[in-house]
Amino acid sequence: MAIIFNNEQDRSELQQRIAAELREKQTSKNLVDDDLAAPEYDIETGTYLKNTKKTTSLAWAWAIIGIGIIGTIIAIMVVI
Secondary structure, eight states, rough: OOOOOEEEEEOHHHHHHHHHHHHHHHHTTTOOHHHHHOOOOOTTTTTTGGOOOOOTTHHHHHHHHHHHHHHHHHHHHHHO
8 A cells, every 4th residue: 555645735834934943043053164173272381281190100011901801802712
């Protein structure tokens, strides 16, 4: 069974209002070139480093532990 649509039917008044509102929202939210610009960082003041932490001296140990865990998982998968 098929439904035949009549092409003569236009959109209802509600559909037209909704489409107009959506078009208005879309045009109001269009980005300007300045909105797409990347933030600028001032190296002199160091504000871009605010709320960051230095890597600890034990980072190499964590890297070795991670590699060991991955190696163990791979070894278990090969044996099984």
